[in-house]
Amino acid sequence: CSREQRALIQAILKAYERHQIPHDVAKKLLHDQYSVEENFLLLTEMATNQVQVLVEFTKNIPGFLSLDHEDQIALLKGSAVEAMFLRSAQVFSSKTPAGHTEVLEDRIRKSGISEEFIIPMFNFYKSIGGLHMNPEEQALLTAITILTPDRPYVKDQSKLCTLHHPHEPQYFARLLGRLTELRSLNHYHTEIISSWRVSDHKFTPLLCEIWDV
Numbered sequence: 001c002s003r004e005q006r007a008l009i010q011a012i013l014k015a016y017e018r019h020q021i022p023h024d025v026a027k028k029l030l031h032d033q034y035s036v037e038e039n040f041l042l043l044t045e046m047a048t049n050q051v052q053v054l055v056e057f058t059k060n061i062p063g064f065l066s067l068d069h070e071d072q073i074a075l076l077k078g079s080a081v082e083a084m085f086l087r088s089a090q091v092f093s094s095k096t097p098a099g100h101t102e103v104l105e106d107r108i109r110k111s112g113i114s115e116e117f118i119i120p121m122f123n124f125y126k127s128i129g130g131l132h133m134n135p136e137e138q139a140l141l142t143a144i145t146i147l148t149p150d151r152p153y154v155k156d157q158s159k160l161c162t163l164h165h166p167h168e169p170q171y172f173a174r175l176l177g178r179l180t181e182l183r184s185l186n187h188y189h190t191e192i193i194s195s196w197r198v199s200d201h202k203f204t205p206l207l208c209e210i211w212d213v
């Protein structure tokens, strides 16, 4: 791993660690009401916050802001769902304060999302947790997800990122394999969103903009 690659990884790690879920959202998880409606509102707040965190993280990925502006938007819109599922999977498998994970899981399960989407979602969370990624790997995998050039409407599909994993050459293939699993969640998410929209659930302007709803 060369000096400049190490510097790049450090820059991405710093950007990743700078933005965490604010405490007030985490606190609400534990103290707010527990109805399906309240759970949905909490998820809305969490998802809105996660998109804000995603935009801030992405802007701090070296080189991102020098990309064509339309491509920057295309990359963000194309990766927002995957980056959010990846981040929530990482939150689930990280050492969040005891009890938060169970409460969050329970609220997600009781927020109007149908069981057929809950199952693959939590399978993904478990499969990410099982990788025991360190913060550098989490940050890099998120950056790779965002910088994946084969998003719709991205113009210059040049290679955007390389990754090193010294002692386990097949590890990188495993990480990329998770990205394939992650992509399958896009479909479920579209279904989740439309079922909420059909039953007249309110979204925030940011979520409407990032998902064209």
Ligand SMILES: Nc1ccc(C(=O)O[C@H]2C[C@H]3CC[C@@H]2C3)cc1
Residues within 6 Å of the ligand: 040, 043, 044, 045, 046, 047, 084, 085, 088, 108, 189, 192, 193, 196, 202, 203, 204, 207
């Ligand atoms: N009004 C909305 C509320 C939540 C979401 C969302 O994507 O929630 C994410 C959090 C976890 C549960 C579904 C996904 C993963 C979208 C619109």
